[in-house]
Amino acid sequence: MTLTLDLTADLEQRLIDEASRHGVPPDQFVVEVLKQHLPVRDRDEQFALGYPAGYFETTAGSFANEPLETPPQLPIEIRETW
Numbered sequence: 001m002t003l004t005l006d007l008t009a010d011l012e013q014r015l016i017d018e019a020s021r022h023g024v025p026p027d028q029f030v031v032e033v034l035k036q037h038l039p040v041r042d043r044d045e046q047f048a049l050g051y052p053a054g055y056f057e058t059t060a061g062s063f064a065n066e067p068l069e070t071p072p073q074l075p076i077e078i079r080e081t082w
Helices: 009-020 028-035 055-059
Strands: none
Touching: 009 028, 028 055
């Protein structure tokens, strides 16, 4: 299905900015937003493997700009022997 939307200049720019922030084209971003906000018809689809529909699509790469850091190793606790 193809839709034509009349967006204000401000709304259009917000859409472009948000899509860019997520690294996808604006049309793909709109489709993802619709998927997240429209009710799911198939409950099994929503809870397949225990995750809500679209979970992995929306979380993939969410830490791309936040590298994980390993804290320094704490000293080993020496316990009393029996």
